[in-house]
Amino acid sequence: MKADPAYAGAMAKKRANSGNPVRSARTRRPAASNARRKGRTPVAGREAAGDGAGAVRFAIGCMTGTSIDGLDAALVKISGKGLGMSAGFVAGLSRPLGPIATDLRRLADQQPLPASKIAELMWVLGDLHAEAAHDLAAGHARGERIDLVCVHGQTVYHAAGRTWQLIQPAPIARRLGAPVVYDLRAADVAARGQGAPITPIADWVFFRSDRAARAVVNLGGFCNVTIVPASGGSDASGVRGKDVCACNQLLDGLARVRLGRRFDENGAVAATGKVIPKALAALEEIIRRQATSGRSLGTGDELASWISTTAAQPGADVVRTACEAIARAVADAVERSDEIVLAGGGVRNLTLVAAIRAAVGDASSGRRVLTTAELGVPIEFREAAAFAVLGALCQDRVPITLPSVTGCPSPAPVAGAWMMAPGT
Numbered sequence: 458m459k460a461d462p463a464y465a466g467a468m469a470k471k472r473a474n475s476g477n478p479v480r481s482a483r484t485r486r487p488a489a490s491n492a493r494r495k496g497r498t499p500v501a502g503r504e505a506a507g508d509g510a511g512a513v514r515f516a517i518g519c520m521t522g523t524s525i526d527g528l529d530a531a532l533v534k535i536s537g538k539g540l541g542m543s544a545g546f547v548a549g550l551s552r553p554l555g556p557i558a559t560d561l562r563r564l565a566d567q568q569p570l571p572a573s574k575i576a577e578l579m580w581v582l583g584d585l586h587a588e589a590a591h592d593l594a595a596g597h598a599r600g601e602r603i604d605l606v607c608v609h610g611q612t613v614y615h616a617a618g619r620t621w622q623l624i625q626p627a628p629i630a631r632r633l634g635a636p637v638v639y640d641l642r643a644a645d646v647a648a649r650g651q652g653a654p655i656t657p658i659a660d661w662v663f664f665r666s667d668r669a670a671r672a673v674v675n676l677g678g679f680c681n682v683t684i685v686p687a688s689g690g691s692d693a694s695g696v697r698g699k700d701v702c703a704c705n706q707l708l709d710g711l712a713r714v715r716l717g718r719r720f721d722e723n724g725a726v727a728a729t730g731k732v733i734p735k736a737l738a739a740l741e742e743i744i745r746r747q748a749t750s751g752r753s754l755g756t757g758d759e760l761a762s763w764i765s766t767t768a769a770q771p772g773a774d775v776v777r778t779a780c781e782a783i784a785r786a787v788a789d790a791v792e793r794s795d796e797i798v799l800a801g802g803g804v805r806n807l808t809l810v811a812a813i814r815a816a817v818g819d820a821s822s823g824r825r826v827l828t829t830a831e832l833g834v835p836i837e838f839r840e841a842a843a844f845a846v847l848g849a850l851c852q853d854r855v856p857i858t859l860p861s862v863t864g865c866p867s868p869a870p871v872a873g874a875w876m877m878a879p880g881t
Contacts, residue, residue, distance in 0.1 A: 512538055514604040514852075515547075517590045517633075518844030521554065521582075521611045523678030524705045524802065525562050526719075528552045530589045531841035532597060539853045540691045544662050544846050548597055549838035552589045557581050564613045564623070567756065575623075582611060583625035587632035594633065603635045607848025607873075609840075610639055616756050620652045626876040636881070638848045638873040645858040645872060650865025653753035657683040657698035657862050658850065659843035664798060664832055672791035673829070674813075675839065676803025679754045680704040680783060682790045698862045700754040701790045702744040704803050707760045707779055714764055715772035724808030730777030736767055740782040748786055753863070777808065784812035791817060800829040800839035848873070 514535045521528050531549040535542050554561065557578055564570055564578070586608055594603050606629055610622030626637040642652035660673040660683040673683040680702050686695040705720075712720045721727055740763055747754060767775045783803075791797050797817055803809055814826050829839045847857045856869035863869075 512536070514849055515601055516845040516849050517593060517603055517606045518841045518846070518848060519586050519590060519606065519608040520841040520844055521609065522705075522802075522840065523565070523612055524709055525554065525558050525565065525611065526709075526802070527554055528585055528589055529838055529841040530586075530593050531838040531845055532593050533842050533845035535846065535849045539850070539855045540662075540693055542662060542846070542849060542853075544659075544842070544849075546834045546838065546842050548593060549835060549841060550589060550593050550596075551837060552585065554582075554585065557585075561611055561613065561623070565611075565756070567614070579623055579625040580628070582623065583628040586624070587628040590629060591632050603633055605848050605852055606630075606633055606635055606637045607641070607844045607851070608637060608639045609641065609844055614756050615642075615653065615753065617651075617752060618646065620646050630876045630878045634878045636852075636878055637876040638851050639876065640874045641844075641847060641851070641857065641872045643872075643874075644870040645863050645865050648865040648870050650858060650860070650863035650869070651753040652858075652863060654681045654683070654698045654700055654862060655847065655858060656681075656840065656843040657685075657696050657859055658693055658857055659846040660698075661685050661693045661696045662846050663834060663842065664829070666796075669795040670793070671796045671798050672794035673798045673800065673839075674787055674791065676704050676783075676799060676801035676806075676809065677840065678704065678706045679758070680787060680790075680803070682787070684792060684794060687795075693859070696859060696862075698859070699790070700747070700752075702747045702783060702786045703754065703758055703760045704783055705801075706758075707764070707783070708776065708803070708806065708809070710759060710761060710764055711772075711776050711779055715767075715775055721776055721806065721808075724776075724780065724806035724810075726773050727776040727780050727806070727808040730771065730773030730775070732781050733767075733770055733774050733778045736770060736775065737778050737782055739763065739766070740779065741785060744782055744786045748790060751864070780806065780809045780812045783809060784816040787813050788816035794824070796825045796827060798827055798829055798832065800834070800836045802837065804828055804836045 516533050519530045529551050532547040534545045534547050590606055608624055610624030613623050614621040620642045624639055626639045630637045646652040664671055664673055665685050670687045671685045675681050679700055681700045683698040709720045712718050828836050830836050834842050850857050851873040854871050857872050858869045860867040860869055
């Protein structure tokens with residue numbers, strides 16, 4: 458099958474103009490090597506014998522969110538095995554999806570596409586992941602190898618009992634020479650769970666504290682919250698999480714329809730608007746139903762109907778109203794957490810973040826609002842880094858979903874399908 462000429466041209470231009478990856482100063486730089494591939498299987502770490510307490514792995518996690526605005530890849534150093542592991546962000550990079558973003562959005566919007574186009578999307582998306590992961594690893598080459606890659610894939614459908622994250626993992630395994638784990642939601646869905654939220658256990662690995670209860674708030678396409686109780690041990694049983702409401706799906710949808718742009722950069726337009734009380738009340742009621750539904754959010758939850766009802770109102774006022782409604786929903790969802798830790802692309806929307814600070818009380822209540830960047834994980838790479846951890850847990854045969862979160866029966870199933878590297 459011939460590659461899309463527009464895609465090929467965009468990739469050539471992107472390679473010429475791609476920037477340097479983000480790197481953490483807190484962790485030494487690892488590397489990828491193609492040596493010693495033969496005979497490898499997905500076992501945990503360099504020191505697979507015994508309990509693996511000293512095992513070290515370098516994992517790459519990849520994420521394309523429901524906003525369909527790009528691909529993020531994160532390199533993570535993982536020490537130890539299972540729920541006893543610790544993880545440190547090393548580096549990350551982001552890449553545009555290029556011309557395939559249009560057809561991915563069409564597919565996610567449930568518009569019909571021929572099988573040939575869907576197959577092309579799968580392979581091109583796999584190639585994009587392979588290139589990003591390879592470039593991330595190659596940029597940190599000092600003798601270490603990549604032990605595994607975990608990819609989420611592009612969600613094109615997610616509703617009760619069915620989920621589809623589009624990806625072709627074979628190009629990734631071949632390019633990296635490492636095993637690839639993918640399709641992480643399906644096992645939970647097959648066990649009658651919701652298949653989401655999927656990152657709470659990874660949030661616990663990265664952000665648990667023995668002094669403060671934390672609420673990790675992902676301001677992505679959909680907002681979800683992980684409640685991490687204060688605990689310094691290896692017991693994750695108290696972790697809770699849930700989807701809250703449409704977030705960037707709503708804000709970006711408003712930007713496209715009402716502002717004629719892909720997104721409201723820094724929330725600048727929203728900052729000039731005023732809250733519309735009647736529209737706010739209507740949106741809060743819709744969001745309240747989303748937050749209390751007890752289900753994961755996805756296809757059909759983008760709030761397009763509310764957007765259409767505000768057509769007669771000034772665009773700036775509508776996006777400001779949406780920020781206020783989302784902020785109030787976040788304030789309700791974080792419960793009594795001592796620290797509210799924000800992540801995701803929505804953190805760049807300064808109007809939304811200001812509204813969240815006001816809604817939770819922040820300084821006046823003694824609660825602290827911060828970002829994952831202040832805890833060592835850049836806001837734009839929190840989900841990709843989480844998938845690196847989830848991949849390592851899958852490799853250790855530890856269930857990654859929590860029955861109290863997704864609703865699957867206990868014990869939760871071990872997740873993920875594997876694509877092995879050639880020659881293993």
